[in-house]
Amino acid sequence: MVIRACKEKQLEDLKEEIRGKLINVAGNTCQKLKFIDVVQRLGVAYHFEREIEEVLQHIYDSYPNGDDMEGDIYDVALRFRLLRQAGHDISCVYIQEIQGWEG
Numbered sequence: 001m002v003i004r005a006c007k008e009k010q011l012e013d014l015k016e017e018i019r020g021k022l023i024n025v026a027g028n029t030c031q032k033l034k035f036i037d038v039v040q041r042l043g044v045a046y047h048f049e050r051e052i053e054e055v056l057q058h059i060y061d062s063y064p065n066g067d068d069m070e071g072d073i074y075d076v077a078l079r080f081r082l083l084r085q086a087g088h089d090i091s092c093v094y095i096q097e098i099q100g101w102e103g
Contacts (some may be wrong), residue, residue, distance in 0.1 A: 015047055022051040029059055030075040033082055056086045063090070 018039065025032045036052055039045050045052060060083055083090045 018044075019048060019051050022048055022055060025055075029062075029079070032059070033075070033078050036082060037078060053086060056083060056088065059083065060086075060088045060090075 021035065022032075022039070025035050032055055036045075036055065039048060039052070059079065063083075080090055
């Protein structure tokens with residue numbers, strides 16, 4: 001029982017560390033999106049649904065102002081996919097707004 005309690009405590013500590021990183025990830029939006037993508041690919045995003053939604057909502061809210069258009073095609077495609085998966089209404093025109101990209 002003691003070992004199980006230690007493992008559960010360790011798991012909770014790791015969850016809190018990831019929660020903190022999701023909210024306070026240093027750097028630009030692309031780094032935040034890549035972190036969310038990794039968490040989802042690891043299959044543990046269900047532990048952090050609220051935090052992921054907050055980050056994606058903030059990114060979505062900054063999108064219409066054009067403040068958040070940095071990055072290459074991979075970054076823009078990742079932003080498009082994650083926002084769409086979260087239920088945000090993102091137009092396909094968003095991808096075409098990349099400077100110099102014609103498709």
